[in-house]
Amino acid sequence: MIKIPEKRLLQLKKNFRNKRIAIVGDMMLDIYFWGDVKRISPEAPVPVLEVENEIFRFGGAANCALNILKLGGTPEPIGVIGYDSFGSIFNSLLQEMNISHDGIIIDDERPTTAKTRVIAGSQHVVRIDKESKNTINKNIQDKLFKYLESIIDKLDGIILQDYNKGVLSESLIKKIISLANKKNVLITVDPKFHNFFAYKNVTVFKPNRKEAEDVLGMKIKTDEDISKAGNILLKKLGAKNILLTLGEGGIAVFEKGKPERRMPTKARKVADVSGAGDTVISTLTIALAAGADVIEASYLANYAGGLVCEEVGIVPIEADYLFETILKENK
Template sequence: MIDTTIAKLNKLKKSFLGKKIAIIGDLMLDSYFWGKVSRISPEAPVPIVAIDDEFYRFGGAANVALNIKTLGGFPIPVGVIGDDNDGKLLRNLFKESTITDIGILVDKTRPTTTKSRVIANNQHVVRIDKEKVNSIPPIIEKKIINLLKKEIKNIDAIILEDYNKGVLTSTLIDEVINLANNNNKIVTVDPKFNNFFSYKNVTVFKPNRKETEDALGIRLGAKEDISNAGKILLDKLNAKFILITLGEDGIALFEKNKTEKRIPTKARKVADVSGAGDTVISTLTMALCAGADIYDATYLANFAGGLVCQEVGIVPINLDYLFDSVKEELL
């Protein structure tokens, strides 16, 4: 449990407000189509879904930006959309949520990354993905770097949110990390497989169990396996901290020349794990910017991830809800 008092929690919560965080990565649109099935198509043996409702939500790095917003911060999402209707829908979502779109660039050669889910009779029927995962061109890389150079003095941290959709190229990763380190800015990373070992010299590197297994080619079964994996990542990446998220087994925290720490997950009724990783990286980054040490920041992030897992669908964490819930734990 977090070693603190109600007064310290209130001070920490207040320090969340107004933190400016750049989120660089793969912006996505999540589309949902709800309806009913009453017959099979005469054209093929597939159900006909009569749509009753459709709505749109933030996905990928865009959902991280939303979490920063609901935690009291000022997010600057930085990424690429297509010159298409889905891109317009994503911009509208940012506008409705009063999130700036100054970091959103248009690439006419690719579509807006969109995941459309068709749900009928309360069952997930099919998911349709619209995407191109090739790397963004150098001209877009340069625009992102120039934008970041203009904002770097005013931001508190950078989150690199990689879904392997092409925005975070090895060149961009190197330039962003160097720029951040030269300006003493916090850099946290939510990695995926392709660029896994490109994220050197960051503040926090936060893979999950599967991502770590895939990258290292090992199975993280026993506690010793996880400990060895953490040590390997510290050595390879030279990160200040390595956090391996382990689902129901909590989080393993590693720091050079210090004893590994484990932050357990409080037992909860899990409804949906979707978006939990976005919530963890958002809360962790905000807490570090607010002055929390790595252990307390990890505890809060793990707690926040557990709270959103109780909700159905991708739901961002709310600042008041998070701190009120933590206070209940302390009383």
């Protein structure tokens, strides 16, 4: 059983403040149309949603940036949006949150990645995705890398948040990891299926159970399966640490030369798992930047992920709430 003393928790919370974390990856806009259905359309046998509320939120790597902000850090989002209305809304959200837009490149050849959810009452009716999964061109890749290079000496950590939407190409991944290691900046990864094994020699690599199953071609059900998968990834990727998230099974942490550690999930009642992965990687990274070891950082990240699952929708966890909840439960 892992328990962090109160004095240590308070010190880590203090150290979260102003940690500058770059988030490189697929920036997204999440759009919600909430309303009520009272009739069927005369044009086709489909329900008519009378919209009562329209909400725009950060998704994907942008949600990581928001999580870093809410945890007390300074996010540096680095990614691509389109020259379109959704891109304008995305930039206005950055401005509203006082988050830097200097690392956001506009590519007029692709749309801003947007996911629109239509919700009637409590029923999710349909999701509409507008996106391009094509790899960004070399010119845009170079711009993103040059911006990261220009701020690297001011960074406390880097998150690579990959949703397989084309921003993190294999060549860009390798250049970023090489730069981070050369400058001795910690670098964490939340991967997807494509380019999975391009993420070699990082500080922490954080796949979920399904991602690990897909790339390893094995089912991960038993404790033995979990141990086997984690150790294979540790060896294949040359990572300092592997953090394997297991949904309701909590997390397993694999560290070079040390015994595997398990942590049960902290979600008391699961309402919605949306955004939990973004919260876990964000909390993990800022905790490591604040001086936590990988077990302490994983404990905090696991807790934060559990708290997010208790909320409906993609909601970042604030530092005060996270640490107050842990301190309260520890007593």
